[in-house]
Amino acid sequence: MPNQVHRKTVKKGFTFTLIVAGESxxxxxxxxxxxxxxxxxKDRKVPNAEERxxxxxTITTHSIGIEEKGVKLRLTIVxxxxxxxAVNNTESWKEIEDYIDRQFEQYFRDESGLNRKNIQDNRVHCCLYFISPFGHG
Ligand SMILES: Nc1nc2c(ncn2[C@@H]2O[C@H](COP(=O)(O)OP(=O)(O)OP(=O)(O)O)[C@@H](O)[C@H]2O)c(=O)[nH]1
Ligand SMILES: [Mg+2]
Structure with a gap:
């Protein structure tokens, strides 16, 4: 059984979604x-202020497919x-929270649907939270 599960997962490929959050x-x-x-x-050049x-x-997502030694990974970066x-920063995190919740809801809906073969899993697995080195505690 473990072998079967292993083979099936390797064939299907893995997904991994990473989100970053923190101060501007x-x-x-x-x-x-x-x-x-x-x-x-790769032909490195130092960008000027405009090109930076x-x-x-807005929340932007990039997806890339990586394959290493026959193991496929679909990496999504948010x-x-x-x-x-913003003028009012008290609810800055809300948009990110909503985004994460939406991905779970979407997956749940797809899972309860009729065609469950090719569900795209965009649920967030990992969050890198950036902390300012000169903040207030
Ligand atoms: N010195 C230094 N500057 C950096 C480093 N990383 C990023 N920067 C500079 O910091 C500025 C802001 O970087 P961004 O990557 O746009 O920051 P961000 O967190 O995405 O900002 P928001 O999109 O506003 O949330 C840019 O001018 C970068 O060139 C670093 O490791 N060292
Ligand atoms: Mg940014």
Missing amino acids: GLGKSTLINSLFLTDLY ISQTV DTPGFGD
Whole structure:
């Protein structure tokens, strides 16, 4: 049985979803870009102020398929707008919370549906929370 499950999962591939959150300007988008989405040091050039990653204003998702030694992984990265730039910042986290809840609801709906063969699993597995080094506690 374990072998069967193993074989089936390897064949189907894995999914992994990572979300980043935290105050604005801490380098969330930069980290994502350098970790996953760009070739680091490939004809490297130092960007000027305009070319730099601009502020993230909406939740954006990037999906990439990775295959290593026959094992497939669908990696999804969710970038979120940083906290602290709105006029009222008391509910900055709400949008992210809603996003995560929506993914669970979507999966639940798909799972209860008729065609359950090719469900896309976008549920968030992991959250990188950025903390400002010069914040207030
Ligand atoms: N010195 C230094 N600067 C960095 C580093 N990471 C990012 N930056 C700079 O910090 C600024 C903000 O980076 P972003 O990646 O846009 O920050 P963010 O957290 O995505 O910001 P929001 O989208 O507003 O939430 C940019 O000008 C980056 O070039 C780092 O490790 N060191
Ligand atoms: Mg950003």
